[in-house]
Amino acid sequence: MPTDFTSLDQPFSNKINIGKQTFLYFGGTAYLGIPQNREFLQLYITGLQKYGLNNGTSRSNNIQLSIYNDAEAIAAERFKAEAALMTSSGYLAAQLTAKNLSQNGAVLFAPATHPALWLQNQPADNRSFTTWAQETVQHINNATEKNWVIISNSMNNLFPEVYDFSFLNQVNPEKNIFLIVDDSHGIGVNNSGGSVYESLPRQKNIHRIVVASMAKALGVDAGLVLASNEIIKALKNTNEFNGASPSAAAGAYAFIHAEGIYQAEWEKLQQNTSYFATKLDSRWKFTANFPAFLIDDAEIDQKLLKHNLLISSFPYPTKKSLPINRIVLSSWHERADLDELIYAINLVV
Structure with a gap:
């Protein structure tokens, strides 16, 4: 399984394809999915x-x-x-x-x-x-x-x-x-x-x-x-x-x-955020209506990677710090994407 995702040659979306493998992607800042909105x-x-x-x-x-x-x-x-x-x-x-x-x-x-x-x-x-x-x-x-x-x-x-x-x-x-x-x-x-x-x-x-x-x-x-x-x-x-x-x-x-597009994607993002939040336990930190979810687990990114799930993970505040591991949702995520992520979380966390 590849571990280096720093040289991709494709646009970000809910899925990233490398070779014959497909990874669900839960990171970045495209909260309204605009880069892939037709x-x-x-x-x-x-x-x-x-x-x-x-x-x-x-x-x-x-x-x-x-x-x-x-x-x-x-x-x-x-x-x-x-x-x-x-x-x-x-x-x-x-x-x-x-x-x-x-x-x-x-x-x-x-x-x-x-x-x-x-x-x-x-x-x-x-x-x-x-x-x-x-x-x-x-x-x-x-x-x-x-x-x-x-x-x-x-x-x-x-x-x-x-x-x-x-x-x-x-x-x-x-x-x-x-x-x-x-x-x-x-x-x-x-x-x-x-x-x-x-x-x-x-x-x-x-x-x-x-x-x-x-x-x-x-x-x-x-x-x-x-x-x-x-x-x-x-x-x-x-x-x-x-x-x-x-x-x-x-x-x-x-x-x-694009005002109508922004509104429609915002509503979908709120649905995704609300649905996902109801599936998490008290170990997760998040704020109402914002699509980022933090957990104090330095290895969860690697645990989820084994299930072909990519989340946001980088050391902070210095390069020597432990990584901040967050799940970031977008309006481009489908309910099936969220269910697959929730299933994996329940297995590894």
């Missing part, structure tokens, strides 16, 4: 035919495609924000936002904030999010600084936990806060298939900014920033935004026209 692929092909393969000119060029402004308007409407901007990657969206908005106050990073948002190497923070949140409120309220920039993920997708930002309601309203939240793993999945933007505290002293990779649930190689009209306008005036080429227009076209 309707979405057809939209992308239509976009390719309409706009070509790529667009190597910057958004400040005197000749531009209107599709990017259209996609940004749709994204803002769909995810309940005043305005949006799109970049060529989630990393660029994060760096563009963190670099420029960090100038607005003292910067605080939540534990496990994604490196894409770092301004420099961040020291390890082993506090829980809840403990960090409580201590952050005290720190801000007791400090003389008035302006603050708080940077965090919307969730921890490795040790599944969706974060609650209501703690910021306890901050002195005289403090001015720029809250930057990375929703890369939540957008399109959590918040009923929307984004975390709408659920963030709506206080006059809190500026809400959400950044996200669109390459996970949404299936588009692009980055997204959601914020107020004022903040988006300022970010669009930066050298980073104007100097970078945009994402492929075909992806923007597909995103605009």
Whole structure:
């Protein structure tokens, strides 16, 4: 049986074929199955035919495609924000936002904030999010600084936990806060298939900014920033935004026209997640409605591999650490796939 799956020459889906063997795959971040969705692929092909393969000119060029402004308007409407901007990657969206908005106050990073948002190497923070949140409120309220920039993920997708930002309601309203939240793993999945933007505290002293990779649930190689009209306008005036080429227009076209596809796949994902969760015992860790399931068993990936089942497994937080073993579901999984996985789990765990 092969043990190296790092040089595949086929697209990811619920099944991976190597030689004469077929493996069921339960990993990755294609939560809505978009890379294998035929309707979405057809939209992308239509976009390719309409706009070509790529667009190597910057958004400040005197000749531009209107599709990017259209996609940004749709994204803002769909995810309940005043305005949006799109970049060529989630990393660029994060760096563009963190670099420029960090100038607005003292910067605080939540534990496990994604490196894409770092301004420099961040020291390890082993506090829980809840403990960090409580201590952050005290720190801000007791400090003389008035302006603050708080940077965090919307969730921890490795040790599944969706974060609650209501703690910021306890901050002195005289403090001015720029809250930057990375929703890369939540957008399109959590918040009923929307984004975390709408659920963030709506206080006059809190500026809400959400950044996200669109390459996970949404299936588009692009980055997204959601914020107020004022903040988006300022970010669009930066050298980073104007100097970078945009994402492929075909992806923007597909995103605009795929709302019904996203909704249908989200509903199927919820059915898969709910069904699978009812079959697990207390040794498994997961959060409601998110399709990642963690177990403290360093060998379960190899046990399941013997049954031709592939799950997410990699050492964390360092290469010398024990692996984090998670089962990640997608809307592309069929009920038969889940039943086969459940049967194997009951044999080996």
